[in-house]
Amino acid sequence: MAGVVRPDSKVLGVVVLVRHGDRSSFYQNAADYTPANTIITPLGNVQEYLLGQNLRSIYLTSNSSSFISTINSDVVDHDQILVRADGGGEGGVIFNSAVSLLQGLFPPTLNYDMTLANGTTIVGPMGGYQSVPIESVEPDNDISLEGWTDCNAFSKATKAFYNSDVFKAKASENTDFLQSLRPYLDDRPITFENMWNIFDYMNVQSLHNKTFLDSLPPTYLAQARHLANFHQYGVFSSVQPNGIGNIAGQTTLPSILEGVQRIGSSSDPLNFVYQAVSYKPFISLFNITQAAEMNPELAGIVNYAAAMVFEVRESDSGGEPVIRFNFKNGTEDSFRTYNFMSSTDDIPLSTFVNTLEPFGFDDLPTWCNVCGNTEDRGCAELVAAASRASQAARLESKPAISAVGAGFIGAGVTIVVLFAMLGVFTFLGLLTVGFGKRKAKRGKYGYDTDSTEKS
CATH class of the missing domain: 1.10.287 (Helix Hairpins)
Incomplete structure (x- = not known):
């Protein structure tokens, strides 16, 4: 159930996962999800910048009920914020999205200055522009934000899903619709296995190409999205939390869990953890945390600049901190609180960590073993x-x-x-x-x- 209302309590800090902004055409191999390159658009930069402003208004503005009171909201304190961005799959799109979001989160300020030894005061360029360090997580060096790449076990599971009765039935039910898309796909393969690429092409063209948008029947994009949601949820989830389909979330989990634990520690200055990712970890994490089970509308592809927030809050009872789960599905949506982990209340920090920790890993030896890979990464x-x-x-x-x-x-x-x-x-x-x-x-x-x- 979305949009639940809970009593306000003090926010100690947040762990935020954000999908990148709008980008140009993109292709992924439907068998193993090996990606092609793409570039961010001005629209994508704006979407991320606006999200940064939105996050600032909620967590870094003193009159907000969710204000993080211990954070320096004017000049960024590098000990209080940690930023990581997937440096692989979609080229520089995810990293550049993070740059734009941070411009909205920590805008220029004249207080970003210094006094030199000769007495001269220097203010950052462009009225005090602040640069926040971003760790670029390169897939060849770190598997944590892109666990599915070169994972043989994942590719085998994907093939098994494509050969399953439920997949074949869905493909058969929609044969006529897929064939009706032929005039709009510029000779792209029209198979249900290729459904994500079909939808993504239609979505990109609908945003960037007026001729395409005007010619496309009104319901076609929504129909394609519905099928792509089924397709991608089947690929990037498993019935069991430790199933290989959830690997996009499994490798991301350790950094989330460590983030909330650090924020919950009174001796650690960390307040704000931001990880810039693709859409895939969202699907797996919604599944692992049972958010999609309790809120079926989450079982699919999130929009550009979608944001998942794990708030670390003080408990109303004065005990250990609790975790509240909020989500915003793109620029046009608003943040709402969602039930997850079989609960209709905030989750105690220890319960959150102890429940999810067994399903997460981000070390290379485990990844090589789980994926059955002896050659790559x-x-x-x-x-x-x-x-x-x-x-x-x-x-x-x-x-x-x-x-x-x-x-x-x-x-x-x-x-x-x-x-x-x-x-x-x-x-x-x-x-x-x-x-x-x-x-x-x-x-x-x-x-x-x-x-x-x-x-």
Whole structure:
């Protein structure tokens, strides 16, 4: 049930997931969702900027009932905000969307200034424009915001869905409608497996191409969207929370859970976590959290600039913080509170974390194992390192020989194991070896951006 009303309580902070804004045409392989490149449009920038302003009016404005009182709402405090953006699938669209949203969230202010040693006061450009650090999450280095890419198990599950009776029945029911779309699709494949690409093309053309919009029958876009919702919910969800169809949400969960826990800790300054993503994590998270089960209208593709907010609030009873779930489906919609996790009330923080934590992972070894991948996104390096360590262990376990020979072999084994471990640690970002620039150290959630340059 959407739009539920609950008593106001103090907001300690928020974890926000946002879909990117409007972009140009985009194509995804219907079998494994390998993407093509695309670019953001001026409309997309505006959509994200307006969302940033909306979030500011709710959480960073002192007369709002949901004002986060401990946050510096004028000049951004980098210890209080954490921003991550998917740097993969849709090129720079998601990252650029984050830039636009942050312009609305933290607008220019003359208070963004500094005084130099010579007494000169400098204000940021454009009337105090503020730049907020954004961590670009590159899929080849971090699987957390794009868990489905190169995931063999996910591709197999997608194929199984396409071969299922329910999918074939839906395709058969809509054969005539799909064929009626032929004049409008510019020779694109008209198959139900390709339904997402069909809808996305129609949606983009309806926004950008007046001739197309004028020629398209009035109900066709809504019909295509309905079928695409069925299609994508079937691909990016599973009946069981730990099912492979939910992988887009599973790999995003750890950063959400750590975000709410950090916000709920009185010793941590973090107040605002913002993750810029595609539409896919929304579908999986709606399913994992039972939000779609309790609110069936959520079972589908979210609009551009849609936003999911997990509010960390003080409990009315004075106990541990609670989580409230709000959602806004694009620019034309308003934020509403939704029931989720089989509850009609706010969820205690510990319940939220303990219930969802078993279904989430963002570490590469687990991902490689779950996806059955030994080659891509760093899995090959892990396999090679494990093989070297295994060989070293076997060498060490061979029958003893002379004391002198054993000494040489023991030293050699130690060196081999050491280098194997160094390889694993280096690959996982726990250790950096080399000259010149020192890489940012990756914690479980975010980066230490300090670096040194070779002079």
